[in-house]
Amino acid sequence: MCLYTKYDKGFVICYDVNDALKEYKDEDLEKIDFKYCQIYLIPKYKMMSIPSHVYIDSINNPELGNVRFLANLVPKNKNGNIMSFGSIVDELTPDTCGDKKMAILKMDVDNLGAVFAFGLKEKKEGSKQMVLQRSLSKYLTLSRSMELFFGKFLVQICKDVTRDIYAMENQSMKNENMFYIDYAGGDDLVIIGPAYGIVYLAKEINEKFNQFVKNENMSISGGIFIQDDKSPIRFGVQSAENLLEESKGLSSKNGITMIHTTIVFNKFDELLQCAQKYKGYINDGVISRTNLYSIMSLIRDKDYAYYLRTIPLIQYSLFRNIDKNHSEKREDILRDFNKISSYSNHDELLNQMVLIFKLAIMFTRNS
Numbered sequence: 001m002c003l004y005t006k007y008d009k010g011f012v013i014c015y016d017v018n019d020a021l022k023e024y025k026d027e028d029l030e031k032i033d034f035k036y037c038q039i040y041l042i043p044k045y046k047m048m049s050i051p052s053h054v055y056i057d058s059i060n061n062p063e064l065g066n067v068r069f070l071a072n073l074v075p076k077n078k079n080g081n082i083m084s085f086g087s088i089v090d091e092l093t094p095d096t097c098g099d100k101k102m103a104i105l106k107m108d109v110d111n112l113g114a115v116f117a118f119g120l121k122e123k124k125e126g127s128k129q130m131v132l133q134r135s136l137s138k139y140l141t142l143s144r145s146m147e148l149f150f151g152k153f154l155v156q157i158c159k160d161v162t163r164d165i166y167a168m169e170n171q172s173m174k175n176e177n178m179f180y181i182d183y184a185g186g187d188d189l190v191i192i193g194p195a196y197g198i199v200y201l202a203k204e205i206n207e208k209f210n211q212f213v214k215n216e217n218m219s220i221s222g223g224i225f226i227q228d229d230k231s232p233i234r235f236g237v238q239s240a241e242n243l244l245e246e247s248k249g250l251s252s253k254n255g256i257t258m259i260h261t262t263i264v265f266n267k268f269d270e271l272l273q274c275a276q277k278y279k280g281y282i283n284d285g286v287i288s289r290t291n292l293y294s295i296m297s298l299i300r301d302k303d304y305a306y307y308l309r310t311i312p313l314i315q316y317s318l319f320r321n322i323d324k325n326h327s328e329k330r331e332d333i334l335r336d337f338n339k340i341s342s343y344s345n346h347d348e349l350l351n352q353m354v355l356i357f358k359l360a361i362m363f364t365r366n367s
Helices: 002-006 085-092 112-118 136-168 195-213 233-247 265-283 289-299 304-321 324-342 346-362
Strands: 011-015 030-033 038-043 056-059 066-068 102-109 120-123 130-133 180-185 188-194 220-227 255-258 261-264
Touching: 085 102, 085 188, 102 195, 102 233, 136 180, 136 188, 136 195, 188 195, 188 233, 195 220, 195 255, 195 265, 220 233, 233 255, 255 265, 261 265, 261 346, 265 289, 265 324, 265 346, 289 304, 289 346, 304 324, 304 346, 324 346
Parallel strands: 056 066, 220 255
Antiparallel strands: 011 038, 011 056, 030 038, 102 188, 102 220, 120 130, 180 188, 255 261
16 A cells, blocks of 8 residues: 555556566566565556556556556655654644544445345336336446545545635645545545544535435445544544444434534534534633533533533523623524424434534644
8 A cells, every 4th residue: 555655646557567567677666576476566657568468457547457446645745755643633733723633534335235235226217116226237337436436536525625624724725635545445434634624524525425326325424533643543443433333323324423422414514513613602702611611511421301400500601601792692502502402302412512512622722
């Protein structure tokens, strides 16, 4: 994978082709020797006329041979070297994004095994009846489509989210990409990056995947684990996997789990908007991080019955700590709490409120 990353601008792999490569100099090639087979990595600009009998896989380059898309995106410094995880977090997290923590995103397509086993349902023309679509050509198309999304489109999604985050935070771009794609292929992925960026990347991947498949029977779920950049990655990946399994425990799946809370993706964008609102309230001096943390502590890990008993304490805290100059913002916060009592899924909304506060605090906390 290190060699793949080095040659991310169009190279080919040639198997056991010593005669075909005799005109190359050693410095033109990167070679992997598997004893029974030699693999050569050749930059595109070094290509020559290769005999037709030679088997070639083109990596991320459809101009020659059998193309394979590999999402080998990593952040690089000005010298073109791969950045360390510590450098990614410290240097690429926008200054306005609070705590510089690293996060690991693990995502997986829901029910893909069942789709291959039983096919996808489709409305029969001229009827409301749903019929299963099963054929080798459809399975092959689905398999190649998954490779295209996870191997090619994912790279552009990472770059787009990087650009959008810097724009959202009114920061000049420090790098075209802040994400390290550890693995992406088949139907799952592991991506490492700044916690702030990973949260928004998960939302964007879900949205782009839905646009790509255009089928309500297919969805994706994820887990985000936040850790120190010096902690072992392998343990973080396993923790992200465990959170992913919690997301798949939802009846409809298609959810994301982070910071001890699972939420369906169709509510994730609204939750992030609310977290940004509270981030703004903290930065504008409407409410302090300490006050927000105290209120969060009253409702964290509590059920709705307990929450009802804390409402007077929450109201007292808001009126005591938010002055008259911010009375409209105070009323807005109270309306957010009133929503919890307005719907039947009280405990779910309570947990989401806690997550909103946790994100707002993390997005404004200094490292």
